[in-house]
Amino acid sequence: MMPNGYMGKVLEIDLSTKKVSVSDLNMKAAEQFVGGRGLGAKYLWDKVQKPGLDPLSPENPLMFWTGPLTGTAIPGPSRVVVCTKAANTSPIASPYPHASTVAWSCMGGMLAPEIKYAGYDGIIITGKSEKPVYIVIDDAKVEIKDAAHLWGKSTNDTDLALRKELGASFRTAYIGPAGENLVKYAAILSESSRAAGRSGVGCVMGSKKLKAIAVRGSNTVPVANNEEVIKIRAEMFKALQTWNGYDQWRRWGTAAMLMASSQAGTQVTKNFREGTYEQVDKIGAPISEKEFWVKHRSCFQCPLHCMKIGQVSTGPYKGTIAEGPEYETGTMHGSNCLVTDLGGMMKSIELADDLGLDSISVGNVLAFVMELYEKGIVTRGDLDGIDAKWGNVEAMLALQRKIVKREGVGDILAEGVKKAAAKFGKDAEKYAIHIKGQELAAWNIPANHGFAIVYGTSNRGACHQVGPTVEEQQRRTMCDTVVICRFLYYGIGTALFQKALNAVCGWQLDDAGFFRVADRIWNLEKVFNAREGFRRADDYVPKRFTTEAFTVGPKKGAILPPEKQEQILDEYYTKRGWDVKTSLPTEAKLKELGLDELNAVVKSLR
Amino acid sequence: MNENEKKPEGQGEQDTRYMFFTRREFVVGAVAGAAAGSVITGAMMKGGKPAAVDPAKAAGEKRIKSPSYIAVDYAKCTGCRNCEVECALFHEKKLDLSKSRIKVYYFNPPVDVPSLCAKCNDAPCIKACPEKVGALVKDKTTGAVLLDEKKCIACWACIEPCAKDRANVIRKSKDEKVVVGICDLCGGDPSCVTGCPEGALSIVPVYQDGRYFAAKPEQIAQAVAKNLYKAARGNE
Numbered sequence: 001m002m003p004n005g006y007m008g009k010v011l012e013i014d015l016s017t018k019k020v021s022v023s024d025l026n027m028k029a030a031e032q033f034v035g036g037r038g039l040g041a042k043y044l045w046d047k048v049q050k051p052g053l054d055p056l057s058p059e060n061p062l063m064f065w066t067g068p069l070t071g072t073a074i075p076g077p078s079r080v081v082v083c084t085k086a087a088n089t090s091p092i093a094s095p096y097p098h099a100s101t102v103a104w105s106c107m108g109g110m111l112a113p114e115i116k117y118a119g120y121d122g123i124i125i126t127g128k129s130e131k132p133v134y135i136v137i138d139d140a141k142v143e144i145k146d147a148a149h150l151w152g153k154s155t156n157d158t159d160l161a162l163r164k165e166l167g168a169s170f171r172t173a174y175i176g177p178a179g180e181n182l183v184k185y186a187a188i189l190s191e192s193s194r195a196a197g198r199s200g201v202g203c204v205m206g207s208k209k210l211k212a213i214a215v216r217g218s219n220t221v222p223v224a225n226n227e228e229v230i231k232i233r234a235e236m237f238k239a240l241q242t243w244n245g246y247d248q249w250r251r252w253g254t255a256a257m258l259m260a261s262s263q264a265g266t267q268v269t270k271n272f273r274e275g276t277y278e279q280v281d282k283i284g285a286p287i288s289e290k291e292f293w294v295k296h297r298s299c300f301q302c303p304l305h306c307m308k309i310g311q312v313s314t315g316p317y318k319g320t321i322a323e324g325p326e327y328e329t330g331t332m333h334g335s336n337c338l339v340t341d342l343g344g345m346m347k348s349i350e351l352a353d354d355l356g357l358d359s360i361s362v363g364n365v366l367a368f369v370m371e372l373y374e375k376g377i378v379t380r381g382d383l384d385g386i387d388a389k390w391g392n393v394e395a396m397l398a399l400q401r402k403i404v405k406r407e408g409v410g411d412i413l414a415e416g417v418k419k420a421a422a423k424f425g426k427d428a429e430k431y432a433i434h435i436k437g438q439e440l441a442a443w444n445i446p447a448n449h450g451f452a453i454v455y456g457t458s459n460r461g462a463c464h465q466v467g468p469t470v471e472e473q474q475r476r477t478m479c480d481t482v483v484i485c486r487f488l489y490y491g492i493g494t495a496l497f498q499k500a501l502n503a504v505c506g507w508q509l510d511d512a513g514f515f516r517v518a519d520r521i522w523n524l525e526k527v528f529n530a531r532e533g534f535r536r537a538d539d540y541v542p543k544r545f546t547t548e549a550f551t552v553g554p555k556k557g558a559i560l561p562p563e564k565q566e567q568i569l570d571e572y573y574t575k576r577g578w579d580v581k582t583s584l585p586t587e588a589k590l591k592e593l594g595l596d597e598l599n600a601v602v603k604s605l606r
Numbered sequence: 607m608n609e610n611e612k613k614p615e616g617q618g619e620q621d622t623r624y625m626f627f628t629r630r631e632f633v634v635g636a637v638a639g640a641a642a643g644s645v646i647t648g649a650m651m652k653g654g655k656p657a658a659v660d661p662a663k664a665a666g667e668k669r670i671k672s673p674s675y676i677a678v679d680y681a682k683c684t685g686c687r688n689c690e691v692e693c694a695l696f697h698e699k700k701l702d703l704s705k706s707r708i709k710v711y712y713f714n715p716p717v718d719v720p721s722l723c724a725k726c727n728d729a730p731c732i733k734a735c736p737e738k739v740g741a742l743v744k745d746k747t748t749g750a751v752l753l754d755e756k757k758c759i760a761c762w763a764c765i766e767p768c769a770k771d772r773a774n775v776i777r778k779s780k781d782e783k784v785v786v787g788i789c790d791l792c793g794g795d796p797s798c799v800t801g802c803p804e805g806a807l808s809i810v811p812v813y814q815d816g817r818y819f820a821a822k823p824e825q826i827a828q829a830v831a832k833n834l835y836k837a838a839r840g841n842e
């Protein structure tokens with residue numbers, strides 16, 4: 001009997017031995033950790049028994065997780081969460097040369113429901129193939145196929161080739177040349193522009209010589225109370241339609257925030273130096289709608305269609321078809337690099353997707369190079385002749401191509417800003433805007449200090465998504481676990497999703513239970529990281545934010561005072577029930593969460 | 607003869623050149639009198655509220671009173687697949703998408719194509735079904751092809767003509783006991799049309815020879831991409 005909400009099976013593929021097996025989902029783990037990021041953390045902990053595992057070694061599992069609501073009639077749980085040990089993070093001090101954090105990276109679209117329909121709650125890939133391969137999953141039939149003809153192809157060409165080979169009924173995910181060449185911030189993409197972008201999951205996929213997975217399924221997800229589920233479905237659509245953000249999300253998607261955030265001083269501008277971009281109207285939503293957008297796209301069952309697809313119709317980049325700008329991509333490739341040409345910015349975003357780079361990290365890397373160039377820390381010679389002036393789109397394109405080929409300076413930049421800064425020396429480190437080795441995203445800190453907690457305490461290194469308070473972090477952890485899109489959570493709230501979880505799984509989870517799951521997940525990830533060597537010192541924001549105040553815009557003068565940084569961390573750890581000095585979870589906290597077994601580990605770290 | 611029943615130019619000829627995706631004016635002409643949106647060339651919706659629910663629906667009245675098919679405005683479609691979900695929920699009362707009679711496919715460059723039965727007037731699927739079996743019949747009012755599951759002997763004869771030069775929607779059921787995929791227009795009140803949050807689906811009366819609406823998703827995608835991405839290489 002399948003447990004309600006789950007297919008009850010996990011597909012395990014060892015690419016070293018080419019062994020394919022199906023195991024029962026650990027239902028005890030499912031009750032404690034639910035799905036997505038939660039099951040990812042639990043399975044990672046169980047599979048990686050010792051600290052210091054090289055993330056690019058065959059032993060590191062690359063996992064694609066769904067949630068119990070995925071593939072049911074409930075709108076929203078359409079995300080697949082890719083979990084692994086991160087390739088792009090590292091602590092300040094650790095006895096282990098390969099120490100890194102947990103990694104999770106969410107991607108919307110159609111892949112997650114298809115994995116469930118194929119009969120699995122998750123897919124776990126271990127080992128390492130000698131030659132490039134791709135995996136085709138057609139319900140119970142699983143094949144590991146030669147990918148020699150796909151290797152080296154861009155993500156769009158891979159998408160087209162797979163479609164030609166398999167037909168349009170398979171849902172696919174793949175890496176580009178960035179993942180193949182082990183760029184640390186390589187992404188996994190689907191439907192040409194959806195991405196599990198962060199955490200370098202594409203790098204881990206590339207290390208396994210796995211180019212793509214394709215999935216098709218014909219099963220249904222068992223649900224405990226079908227009628228109730230259909231009722232909740234209707235309630236959710238109604239809730240969305242009456243939500244005051246509904247029209248805005250549908251029309252602009254996250255691009256609406258480009259101009260709003262610039263006003264609020266929270267936009268990342270000029271490699272994080274400023275919070276306001278004076279030229280934001282050149283790359284914002286209104287001009288994008290007028291000159292660029294062609295159509296909206298949605299994830300499974302979502303009426304928000306926040307994805308915008310557009311086409312450049314004039315100028316040197318005419319003909320470029322790209323997704324965006326979203327707030328993140330428009331900021332990282334736009335204001336952060338002082339770009340004023342919408343067509344050029346869209347070309348840069350399109351190229352990042354096509355090469356299989358994390359658009360956020362690479363936008364950060366590009367601005368980092370531009371600032372070093374301006375400050376004379378790197379010269380044109382160091383950059384293989386590229387004139388990395390602010391706003392120079394051609395330089396951005398040339399650098400990205402070098403990064404994915406790991407050619408010349410690209411080989412240094414492919415390691416991310418933290419390691420590149422160490423290589424460049426001089427003052428370069430001052431301009432490397434990362435936490436725990438992962439590049440910061442498009443929200444700036446000085447005018448909104450909550451982001452110091454968001455970025456600083458995130459268990460996967462700098463991430464703008466995790467929430468500024470413990471309570472919000474619990475809610476968002478549940479989003480990543482029930483694999484709900486953040487925007488549907490904004491529109492619907494957690495209460496209806498919690499109700500849906502109970503109707504689908506036949507559980508009786510209340511508020512407290514819901515949040516305890518989130519707390520448990522966060523603490524397990526935290527202990528994983530602590531075992532690798534991460535401590536309080538790793539949770540600080542880059543010095544730029546505590547030493548340089550904004551010089552322009554409505555929030556001119558804004559800064560994060562160093563004592564405020566200390567204070568908010570103290571408060572945060574206390575609220576979490578962690579030791580303020582080390583940031584390690586206390587014995588009582590782990591006990592309360594039913595994570596007693598972790599206490600021995602934490603004790604050895606004190 | 608009203609405007610919608612008039613034969614557009616080129617109809618009656620067997621040549622695939624006259625399929626709607628190569629003759630845009632045909633489709634645009636076809637929906638002009640019946641549906642508000644244009645089918646292929648429609649401008650993108652600027653977000654905003656979804657189409658209002660048809661009041662006739664609220665009154666429980668059947669909306670289809672003469673042979674009709676469902677036209678898609680590909681520029682509005684976001685690929686959300688709510689139509690697939692609503693179709694399954696209406697017919698199966700649960701989410702079994704393997705039985706959906708509308709399927710949405712994604713293509714690159716980004717085009718989303720809901721694919722469903724075109725209600726071919728000459729219905730080669732019906733003709734293919736063995737005479738003694740007679741599992742497929744045409745609904746005289748709506749023009750939909752209706753399947754009597756109890757009569758179907760799973761000979762798969764109907765699959766081929768539809769796959770050959772029509773919409774290619776008929777497939778074997780998962781248990782291989784019966785065919786699935788033929789749209790019955792929900793008996794006159796299409797759930798997919800009501801359930802589409804974008805108003806991308808509309809009910810359009812069929813011409814005398816509806817076969818020209820039948821095209822495979824791949825073919826539709828190509829034509830739509832050409833229209834949506836005019837500045838792309840080769841599309842100018």
Ligand code: SF4
Nearest residue numbers: 723724726731768773
């Ligand atoms: S599209 Fe296929 S199923 Fe529909 S009427 Fe034509 S041949 Fe029959």
Ligand code: SF4
Nearest residue numbers: 735758759761762764
């Ligand atoms: S499969 Fe069923 S419906 Fe199709 S031709 Fe055979 S008997 Fe008729």
Ligand code: SF4
Nearest residue numbers: 693789791792796798
């Ligand atoms: S009209 Fe009814 S049967 Fe036909 S595709 Fe739409 S929902 Fe399905």
Ligand code: SF4
Nearest residue numbers: 683684686687689802
């Ligand atoms: S419900 Fe409407 S917008 Fe969504 S896929 Fe179907 S036709 Fe397209």
